[in-house]
Amino acid sequence: MPLAIALIVLVVGSLLFHFLSPWTFTPIASNWGMIDATINITFWVTGVVFVAVNIFMAYAIIRFRHRDGARAKYEPENKKLELWLTVITTIGVAAMLAPGLFVWAKFVNVPEGATEIEAVGQQWQWSYRLPGEDGTFGTIDAKLYSVENPFGIVPDDPNGQDDVLIDDAVVHIPLGEPVLFWLRSKDVLHNFTVAQFRVKMDLVPGLVTYMWLEPTKVGEYEVLCEELCGVAHHAMRGRVVVDEPEDYQAWVNSQPTFAEIQARPAGDPVLGAASYAVCAACHGAQGEGIQALNAPKLSGQDPRYLKKQLRKYQTGLRGAHEDDTYGRQMAPMASTLPTEAMIDNVIAYIGTLSDTDAPATVTGDAEHGAELYTVCSNCHGKDGQGIKMNAPRQAGMSDWYLLRQLENFKAGIRGGHPADLRGKQMGLMSQTLHDEQAMKDVVAYINTL
């Protein structure tokens, strides 16, 4: 009897939970309302079966509970009943399957003239490519991935010259137009998911997969990786911005093409030296960093990282948080380099400076830090040397600065801007370090590398 009551309570409770709890579908922002409709059909059919089977069972438990002198009925089979149940079940199943397959056919067949975008996954970051004016993507060769050619485009393929390259985790798509995402992975399996769009698909190295949708609401949506891709899987975040078509076009026009990037002259250290005079005031003539001025060591740092940071300061992705005292000092300084060429020149000059390891100032339990650092080493390298195309160098850089940045990441002071997804990634990873002491231990370990 208690079990029968429990079953009834669970059935009623499940229904109440379904209808009353605040947890339900994230509001949809694409054309795939048909998927939601199929789910609702499935909910009704399965819900009826769930309620019917369990209530019937609860009733049977009460009605046919053991009584002295009672005897069960001997009825090994009832072919007619079994046949009926089979037929009804088959109809119910067909009622769910048919709309499902109908909608799947729509998903498999991409409408003509869809806007094409390639999303590229790499441990643990997103970037994107558009086919450019010719509407054709250039050929990719996985053997060509490098810092200079992160997309691995075959340099002499004419189709690739006008490909628009977005070396950033934020992509824009036009409202109300079908968008075809080609999905490509550089290393392991990933998955491109935007909860509001409903559809998702894996990225498979060695293959190009696809999915399509039509965004129906202007807004910004978070991209998640939903195929386990290693230790920073949960930190692999991206962003899709749905624009009015004209805004979208303006955004596309502002992005560089492969040819433009290839044609960019290498930075000129001689020209950069003049600009660096401003930087030297705080960062030191050799880029060695001056702790008293809160300026970290620059020499020996990954040029791509330095450039990305300067751009972030310029665009407010970094150094805009009200608690980021020193970042706010740096932001106006970054704007003394208004053109891309000037940035390249300064960074080229920094590359010529002598690189001696910064002195150790932070102390902690390096042994404990070594354990914690196993997570960090996946991006920053076993020796803290940084991994090109991924994360900056730490070993031999200003340790007090590392500590402060860890604190800032953890507190959301750095990496808190919604468009700063690499920063957000580091923010998520910094959660591994639970307190100030853990951070000091890690930095102490980095000092030993």
Place this chain on the structure above:
Amino acid sequence: MAYVAIADRDHEQELHDPTTFITKYIWSQDHKVIAIQYSITAMFVGLVALGLSAMMRLQLGFPDSFSFITPTDYYQFITMHGMIMVIFLLTALFLGGFGNYLIPLMIGSRDMVFPYMNMMSYWVYLVSVIVLLASFFVPGGATGAGWTLYPPQAILPGTPGSELGILLMLVALALFIVAFTMGGLNYVTTILQARTRGMTLMRMPLSLWGIFMATILGLLAFPALFVSAVMMTLDKVAGTSFFMPAILSMGETMDHEGGSPILFQHLFWFFGHPEVYIVALPAFGLVSDLLSTHARKAIFGYRMMVWAILAIGGLSFIVWAHHMYVSGMNPYFGFFFATTTLIIAVPTAIKVYNWVLTLWQGNIRMTVPMLFAIGFIFTFTHGGLTGIFLGNVVVDLPLSDTYFVVAHFHMVMGVSPILVVFGSIYHWYPKITGKMFNQTLGKLHFWITFLGTYAIYLPMHYLGFLGVPRRYYAMGDTEFMPESAFTLNQGITISALIVGAAQFIFLYNIIVSLKKGKDAGSNPWEATTLEWQTPDTPPKHGNWGPELPVVHRWAYDYSVPGCRDDFIPQNMAPDDVPMAADSVSQSPDVGTHGSEGETDGPDGEPVA
């Protein structure tokens, strides 16, 4: 000389009873001892996996609170938890444990047909468990690739344990498969060859049908896992490229070229989906017997139940790619696999109907095993129905890789089979030990486990609807996730910890009852099947004393009209059935069901 079935041989082979402690309990070839060895080992690793799940839940419910759980640890925990639970606990316990114990007893034979191989099966299994657990202690730790071990990630830096951890995992799997194959060939051969006189296939208890079909599935499916383990090992240590295309790793291009990660997924799920039924079919069978016995009623639709087991077993080989709808395989496969997957819902639903209809017009004794059996119907119905969501390809798009999937498979192949495991252990405990367990503790264990697991997994489905992804160390600040989702996660964690702790009630009960339990007698549940009719309880080596039992009827003669008792043991001859006082003149229509058109034995020979 023509082959003569074992039961029909004139002279029984001489039994060599073990004499020393070691041959009796350690290097034992007795199926009952091997079953217990398998079960204890499986339950031990199960406890390890339970501990791992507690750690995972702590991290998910209270992120940023436990400094000893780093992302590396977390991914190792989920991987080892999954692999242990699916393979090293459930598969081993259902087939190595229940299969070993019940097959010879239920078919009326003295042992498995290959006792030595049976013993080897256990010891190789034990080695596989040791290798698996050893991977926690090697440099880099256990693999954190997820229990699906998808390459390229599984064997590349960036994934925990991508050096030694993954290799030990692959070796442990290969060893497990060797162990399983030795056991499995034995189970199948024994069921086909060693049934006693009168035990036709269509008189077998459904427990055996479930175990039989699951073993066949295992023998056909595990080789796919075995070859993929070998291929991945070669990719890792010999530089081959079975699963490795040209890719980047740690900022450098690798030497691999031309391999296919999706090939691994096909191989893995060609094993992995039948694996679901390798676990589910024994549970289906065992629960059928529990329900019938404790409802005092013939299982409803026995023949349909057998055919459903066969149909599910067959279909389970052509549905595997429903695990891969968003894997990037050719999307047109989706049509085929969604259709086959939903077709499999039909025989499965029939089984659920027949269980419920077995209760209908029964005389239900609400014993502890019965509580678990009915709990199973509830959780399995729930888990089966949510499977229809995921099987219907387009519905899988939003739900795949979210907590909906986690909730679904834990309901259907975690909670449901485990409820059957508990129910079955309580059910057969009196036979295995001769003692009765403590009923109050058994009921307490049921209530906490049943209600607690539902409190874990029902809300988890709704996290999936929100879009919360699985296999995330921490959700962090994700815009579409409301604050309340984090509160919900805390609630789930608290439920999980309570359910986990409640399992110690079970352990306490079965250990203490060994000493303190009341003597159970030989057939406390008044069941019909042969294992309850042994001359000794617990059954001695050789099971049956001098004479093998002879079977006269199917396994479900409960509450036959006109008979005095509400059960007739399978080995009771029609003339011996005691009649009710008021119906002496009536010739009972007993012992015929399930044998019409079945007068032939399995070898085409007339049955005595």
